[in-house]
Amino acid sequence: MGRLAILGALHEEIADLLAAMDPGAVVHRIAMRDFHVGTLWGTPCVIALSRIGKVAAAATASIVIQQFxxxxxxxxxLAGGLHADVAVGDVVVASALMQHDMDARPLFGQYEIPLLARAQFDTDAALSARLRESAEEFLESHAPALGGRAALRPRPRVHCGLIATGDVFVNDNDEAQKLRLRLPExxxxxxxxxxxxxxxxxxxIPFAVLRVISDRADHAAKVDFTDFLVNVARVYTAGILAPLLRPGVLPDA
Structure with missing residues (x-):
């Protein structure tokens, strides 16, 4: 099995993963980023902090693909919940992703990525299915304990579907409602x-995206996001990925 890249935008989202890497992990400094290369729960990995936003994420993804x-x-x-069925504490595994702030009309259709003739990118079905299974098992066994640390509803759920990306932190009720109307899925x-x-x-390169809902993209988003980041994000990430990275669990790339 080839090396797996695990990326996160904020340190708290990957902190427990870095702490769990086997001794001997090597850090490579490239483009103002640290890439931690080693073994995590039996799987060869490179873990990196992408930083926030689309350009930062694209640069980091390009580096792990080309250099490692x-x-x-x-x-x-973390992510802000948009759909009515998605609540704080839930997990979303992407089946596809799109960029809600991409608009090159009239040259191309709204949301369409210029010259690629598509607005959405499907995730790897097998990898996403294993992520979903692991997330469901994690919530089943750990959600009651997490409920005391954050305002989670009694039974957080796992969802699979479309995730929307944009270079804006949505924390306004009106803006969130506009996006719900534009992007009902x-x-x-x-x-x-x-x-x-x-x-x-x-x-x-096959890929998957795992997001934990920290807020509802409304006026309380900043407070909810910060609390969730500090107290819950790292627990979810490590708890969901640990069983997945045991030898023989991940599907072959």
Whole structure:
């Protein structure tokens, strides 16, 4: 099995993964980023902090693909819930991603990526299915304990569907409602996944995106996001990925 890349936009989202890497991991400094190369729960990995936004995520994804020859990419972190069925504490595994702030009309259709003739990028079905299974098992066994640390509803759920990416942190009720009307199928909003998806598509690299809902993209988003980032994000990420990275669990790339 080839090397897996795990990317996150904020340190707290990957902190427990870095701490769990086997001794001997090597850090490579490239383009103002640290790439941690080693073994995580039996799987060869490179873990990196992408930083926030589409350009930062695209640059990081390009580096792990070209410099570290990864065979697949997982992007993980928090997101703002958009769909009515998605609540704080839920997990969203992307089936596809799109960039809600891409608009090159009239040269191209709204949301269409110029010269690629597509607005959405599908994730790798097998990798996403394993992520979903692991997330469901994690919530089943750990959600009651997490409920005391964050305002989670009694039974958080796992969703699979469209994730919308844009270079804006949505924390306004009116703006969130506009996006719901424009993108009725979108489950959540974030700032990196769609760019990572485009890069992986262009390089032919299988990828998956895992997001934990920290807020509802409304006026309380800043407070909810910060609390969730500090207290819950790292627990979700490590808890969901640990069983997945045991030898023989991930499907072959």
């Amino acid at each position: 020859k990864v065979s697949r990419v997982i992007f993980t972190g 979108a489950l959540c909003l974030e700032m990196e996944g769609g760019a990572t998806a485009q890069v992986c598509h262009e390089f032919g």
